[in-house]
Amino acid sequence: MPGAERRKRESFESLIRRFKKSVDNSGLLTELRNREHFEKPCAKRKRAAAAAKKREQRRRIEELSQFGRKKKQSSSRKKKRKTWKRRTD
Secondary structure, eight states, rough: OOOOOOOOOHHHHHHHHHHHHHHHHHTTTHHHHHHHHHOOOHHHHHHHHHHHHHHHHHHHHHHHHHSSOOOOOOOOOOOOOOOOOOOOO
16 A cells, blocks of 8 residues: 655645655556456457557558558548538528
């Protein structure tokens, strides 16, 4: 369990900052968020498989871009949305 004792002449803000850092480093909040809603084992496996597939695709694209066969896609690229114009009859 993370904790923080107040040091001599330490402000309350720095004490809170140290406590938050110890909680983040312990990983308690991430575990709590994961346990908040039950996830079936098959759903966990499915999510893990999808993540592995995505990693593999990313690795292949990177590998092909090194050989110059495929251009690297920019992640900040946005799709153009089709705008509809009103008919003025």
